[in-house]
Each structure stands twice: as C-alpha cells, then as structure tokens.
Amino acid sequence: MHGIGVFVCHCGSNIAATVDVKKVVEMAKLEPGVVHAEDYQYMCSEAGQEKIAQAIKEKNLSGIVVCSCSPRMHEATFRKCAEKAGLNPYMVEIANLREQCSWIHKDIEEGTEKAVILTRAAIAKVNLNTSLEAGESGVIKRALVIGGGIAGIQTALDIADAGYEVDIVEKTPSIGGKMAQLDKTFPTLDCSACILTPKMVDAAAHEKINLYTYSEVEKVSGFVGDFTVEIRKKARYVNMDKCTGCGVCMEKCPSKKAKSEFNSGLSNRPAIYTPFAQAIPNVPVIDPTQCIKLKTGKCGVCEKFCQAGAIDYKQKDEVITQKYGAIVVATGFEVIKLDNYDEYAYSQSKDVITSLELERIMNAAGPTKGHLERLSDGKPPKNIVFIQCVGSRCAENKGKSYCSKICCMYTAKHAMLIRDKYPDVNVTVFYIDVRTPGKNFDEFYRRAVEEYGVNYVKGQVGKVAPQADGSLLVHGVDLIDGKQLKISADMVVLAAAIEPNPTVRNIATMLTASIDTNNFLTEAHPKLRPVESPTAGVFLSGVCQGPKDIPETVSQAGAAAIKVVGLLAKDKLMTNPCTAKADELLCNGCSACANVCPYGAISYEDKLINDHGIRKTHRVAVVNSALCQGCGACTVACPSGVMDLQGFSNRQIIAEVDAICR
C-alpha cells in the first residue's frame, strides 16, 4: 500500500517569497497516493528533519517527496533522514523548488504554478520508486597527481606525508612547472627557485612519491577507489639509472638551435637537455625533432662523451598500467597566444614582451643573466610601459572574459623590482583596475606607487607603434585626466592572460570530469566542494580549476590532498545503486549500449533465458554495477528499451513527463 508524504520547505524566504508554499501543500494533498503533506521554514534543519522522521513513522509512509533546493544540495541529507526513520533512502524524491523555480521566477502566481507541477512530477515518480541497496567497493591506497608544478608537488607531498603512495605524472622532462620559471614571488619577493627547489627535492626524495616525468596519461578507466590508468613514459633516449647528471652531453651536443622552453624561447638549448640547471630528475632527454643522430643516423657525440654509457638511441616509449584510488588534476596554465593582439606589436618588435618573458630576463639564470636589456639591441631600456589585462576581462571573443587574477600583483612586482635596481628607468603601468585582494597585497602595490614612484595610469592602450629609431610609441588614454597619451617607450611588457593548459581538455575527457566554457575544470560545488570534481574520486589542484596565485595554489593543493587522504583512508566505499540494468528477456544483444557506455561497464554473455517456459540461449547485456556510474547513456541508446536505470527507470521518467503535461 502506497502512502506518500510531501514536505514543502520555505528555505527561509528563498522559496516562500516566490512560491505560495501553503498552496503547494494543498495541491499535493490531491495527488494520488499522498497521505500527508506539510510545510516548514527550514526542512533541512534538525527540527525539519524531525518532522519528516515523525511523519514516516506515524503515517507509515512508503515514500516521501521533499520540495526544497537542488538534490545536489540536500538529497543526501534527506535520504539519511529517511533511512534513520526506517525508510529505504531511495524512496526519497526531491522537487527542486529553489534553483529550478523560485530563484528564476519573480511572479508568485507563476512560481506557485510551476512549483505545483514540479511537486506533481516528483509524486508521480516516487509512486514508482523501488527500494535500492547500495553495494560496496574497495579502495586502492594510491593516488595519481597529473601535473608536477607547485600544485601537483604540494598535493603529492601532503598525500605522501599522510602515508599513502603517490605518483606524479609530468609531461615535461622536469617537475617544477611555471613557478620554476619565475624570478621573484609577490608579495614577499622571495626568490622563486629558493622556495620551490627544496620542495622539488623533497618530492623526489620522498619514499612514498614516485615521479613519472616526460610522461603523459594516456587512458583512464574505472571509478572512484579503483581507477586503472595507462601512463606513457616517452622515450628519453637516456637511461635514467645510468645517467649521473654530469651535463657533458649537453655541452658537447652540436645541435643547439632549439628554443629553450624554460626561457620562454628567448635562448637556445641543445637537442639533449634538461630544462634548467635544477631540474628534477637531473637526467636529460633527447629531443628527437632536434637530434642529428635520431634524424640522420650520423653524430652520436653525446654517446661518445657519456662516461656512464647512459645514452640509448634505441629507447622506445613505454606504457605502464597502474591502479589508483584517487586522481588529482594539477595541469596548470599557459600564457595565451597573442595572435589576436597585433595592436601591441608583439609579433613585430622584439622589445614587446610578455611578463613571463620579462620574468626570465630578470632572472640570473635567464637569457640575459639577469640584466635588464632590450632583446633587439641589448641596450638597457630607459622607459618601460606595462600594459595590463592583455586578453583578460575581454568582452569580445578575441580574449578571455575572466580576470587572470595574478597580473596586477606581478606587474607591481616587476615595476618595483625595476625601479629598485634601475632607479633611472621610468616605469608606466596602464591598468583598468588594480586588484589586490590578498594578504599584504594592497600594501605591496601601494609601495610600488608611493615608495618606488611607479607611474600608474588608469586607462587602456590602443596601439603600440614601432618607430624607425627602434623606440615604441605607446598610444594610450588617461581616463582620470581624460586625455590621450603618447609615450615613447623602449620596452613594452604585456600582462598576457593565462588559460588552462590546453592538454586539460583531453585529460578531462579521459576522466569524464566536466570543464567550463573557458576550459577550467568545474568544481562539484563552487563554494562547498571547491577542490572536488563532480566526478567521484577526481580532485582539482591549482590553476586548472581557476586563476590563482602561488599562496592560493598551495592552499588548494593541500585541500585537495586532504580530500584524497579522506578517501584513501576508507577501506570500503558505498556504491551508487542507481545503475543500469538490462531486461534479459528482451535484450537483443546488439551492442548499442556497450558502444555508448563511457565507463566500459557493459559486457555480453550468452545466457540461457527462460522466456515464459521457452528456454533459449541469447546474447544479453550484463552491467558491471561497480563500473556503472548511472549516466543513462545506454538507456537511450537501446532501441527496445531494455536498459533501465534503477531509480530513474523509463517508466518513472515518462510518469514525470505525464504528470507535468497533465
């Protein structure tokens, strides 16, 4: 016997201001199967939950509908509440009267009408709900961190310190990431390498951390607690066990025309190289696109000079398969390409550079040994113009709509450092707004202006015109004075926007983790679950989730680590019982479902089927409920409607649609 209870939440005024909750209760009472309906100010509160529990017990309810916020918010809460009161947790349905109704309506009549319809649909569904039991699955006590920048290193260190094995997969030859390229860090001006390299060493030396550098994740299957990952270790052509890191090979290599990635292309590197002197591991790789031996078969200089006999031109890529309980994405960022910003003459003048390039120029290990000089003629610049928001906060399609967040601070840092070291250099910064909301950030910026005399101009630059004498004429506007400016500069620095590393799309697809329109990975909840992906077992660390500076990245990396540790500490995980199931009697075994299954959860068996007394062997689909994530792709691919998602069966969904259309 069915007895449905309906509980309508006011959510303070969130719902009640736009929905007549009393009317919803009245209308719900008229629905088939409903034996109890009431409203309350905060259903999720202890008192609200108590009302639900009491009604379940007193009226012996067989199912409940809670009309409240999104199920993503409180479905788990109400399921737990029902379970405590003795009801199967899957006999709970949520009608989303907040996000899908009150928040998007202004008119109370319209809002109420929709609320009644949504409630009706949920009641129609819960009438067809069946009790489901969650299963259990194990947890592999090992984590994978994709990306070996500061975010990945910090996450790995924190997980490893908690006692779990961690593998870092880094696609370049060394860990360190973008932070390794930086000279000084705001707002304290410590040397970036001084604070990063010890962490790199810690990571390499940690007995629980295993580095896969020059490697890429190729394939991911499985699910939370039990991922199987294929990692391609690209051929280094150098035997890591034999190499002593002496560096002779790099000195002797005759092919030295490749652009150094580490120095942002401002200097050359040999075909056999480590990205930078403090690289970890300190084992070079041979770039096969540059190596004369690999390209023509002649040369072999490095092999000749290598005392350790570590050079191996015949090395091949190696694919290793490893199992993990959790995966952290820490793929970081790249600076955008400036093709759309010809007005700043980046492609025309060597003296128009990006901030990251300036970072290398300022660095003692950089292409100019730390001397500030023009790349065109090596002369020291006298007038430098910084242009902020190049590609950030851009309303048009040519740039990014978001604020890259770090540029205001690093520009203040650059301006300050230049004025400190070269007091006779004039520094002008064009900005839209100066954004410094961080600890000691605004003080830092004020110092740049007040103590170091950096000339901040509110306004944008329309054009940078290279002149015949080698100078750069900057056409800008001063919005405060309301006048056009023309500044003759000999160096222009562009604070180019940052964007997620382009490889993240591929990784997100492999992980079935969602990404937003800007290719940043989406959080499970922007406020309450900011370091988790909506895909269970996948966590986010660093800029792959959104622009952030080093302190924020490190905090988030630690937060992601603790989430991973929380997961790995469990021995068993409850599995979602809302998985697909095939009706063996009707299944054609046509493979349509397996073709669309993103989790590889469907296989086929020849099974003896008893169809009302007729026994026949059929090829039928079998769902591995541990692998199935309940996405429902198979249910729509199946032409005969054989695949059904438990908890979201075709009949339940049709009943909801029918209730809405009634």
Place this chain on the structure above:
Amino acid sequence: MQELISRLKELLESGSVQRVLGWKKGDFTFNPEPAYFNSAEELSEFVYDGFCGANLSKYMIKASNLEGVTAVLLKPCDTYSFNQLIKEHRVIREKAYIIGIGCKGKLSLDAIKAQGVKGITDIKGAEIDGDCNELKVETLYGEKTVSYKDSMLERCHVCKGKEHMIYDELMLESADTLDADRFTDVEIIENLTSEDKFTYFQRELSKCIRCNACRNVCPACSCRKCVFDSTKFDSEQKANVDPFHESMFHIIRAFHVAGRCTDCGECSRVCPQGIPLHLFNRKFIKDINEYYGVFQAGEDIGQTSPLTDYTLDDMEAEERR
C-alpha cells in the same frame, strides 16, 4: 538463371547447405515471395526476377537459429543490411552461405499502375536473363507495354551500386540503374515552411493503418520485442489514442533506426498505403552525412556508427571549443 538453379541444387545435394533462402513463385508473375527450399526438388518453385525486391537478410535472424547452413541470396543493396545485422550480433555469419546475386533494378507494381495500367493479369520482361528494357503487361483490357526503368522502385533510381559488401560467391550480372539523387526529395521537404512540413507529414501519415508492415520488414527493426508491443512502457495503449500518436509511431521508429538504417527502402516498398516512409530515414542519413561526414550503415562491419561514437572531431566537441 539456369546456372543459378543448378548451383543451388549442387549446394543442397552436396549437403554443404541445409536450405536455400530465396523467392518462390506467387499467385501471379508479379508477386513472388520469400521462401526456404529444403531440397533440390523444392527448387522447381524457385524464381528470381525483377519482382524479387524483398530483402532476405532479415530472415537470416531466424535462419541463424536453424540447424546447419542456409544459402541466402542477397542483392547488392541487401548485403548492407546483412552487414549491419552482423554488427548488431543478430545474425551469425557462419550460418549463412551468401550468394551475391546480380540485380537489374527491382520493379514496383504501384509504379506500373501509376503509368495508367489497370487490371493487370500477367507481366513479362522482368526475367533476370533478359535485357530489362521493356515490360509487356497483359491486362483485362489487352496488352500494354511500359518501360522497365519507369516501373522501378524508387530505391533503384538511387541505387547504391553493383558491389556486394559481403558474399561467399557471386552470380548473375547487374545493371546500372542510378539516375536520380538520393536526397532531392529530402531537400524539397527541408525547404518547406514549418507549417507546410507539418501539413505534409500529417497528410502522409494520416494514411497509416498501423499494419506494422514497415516495422516487420525492416532489417533494423529486429528487436526481440518492439517497444510498441511491449507492456513495459504503456506505449502499446498510447499509440492508438489519436492520429497524432499514429504519426509518433513512425517518428519514433525513424529515431530507433537512425545511424543503423542502410536505406534499403523496404519500408516504402511494403507500405500498403504508399507512404514514403524512407524519407524519414533519409533525412537522418543526410544529417549524419553533413554533421559527421559521409556514413553508410552496413558498408563495413568494423566501422563505428557516428551516433554511438564520440570523437574530438565531432561537431558537439567543436561547439564546446
């Protein structure tokens, strides 16, 4: 033709096949029907001519469960359906000995009647050994002559070609019959206004008597239990409520076979009401071609269907970029 019959006899007598799946004479010369022949003697009823339009590949679903090997006669276009059925694990390749037979275009009685011929009693000139230029039609009102080409099924005017996609041996010659573009009719409908489109489909689909012939003949409609017959979805009652649901039957069917339909044209051939059902399927095929690159279901067993496959080159992925 004699050569074909001798070969079939030989196959049956040698025991290398247990039966032949072909066509036998009907009540008239123009309505042969699919049939099994279990012995050399039974082959006296065997016929293969311009009226043997029926696609026999779907019969192999049942024949795959029979003892031994069935020799099945497949025209070039039928082999696409057979491949698709292999891909969907509905037929067993080893249970079929495929004789790929030639085809000179299949005839439509409706197309003959449309040329003003009434009271047909006999038709000559459809023999596969003949030149297939002219049909001599005996009617209650005397003998008439019509052109073979003008009497062909629509699908033969947009023929997929003389190649068999799968076979064990080939027999008989084929002729080129392609003389029209496959998507012209679809484009005409695409260019109609929404109202006119709706009127067009309402008019065409209102003719439907829900005899299910289209579904029963369709090689893609091979479900053990069709959703329209199943009690699981309450759809078997729904389909009869009003004419709108009647139309939904065809639209749902078109969705179900999308990406799997080989455009064999059997639906339109068997429709007793003359509804151009193939146009639904062709619209899907045209869209698939345009959005995902040209795709022909059943051409290759190994290829994945664009609708059940996701690649980073897909238009959806492009849009996300």
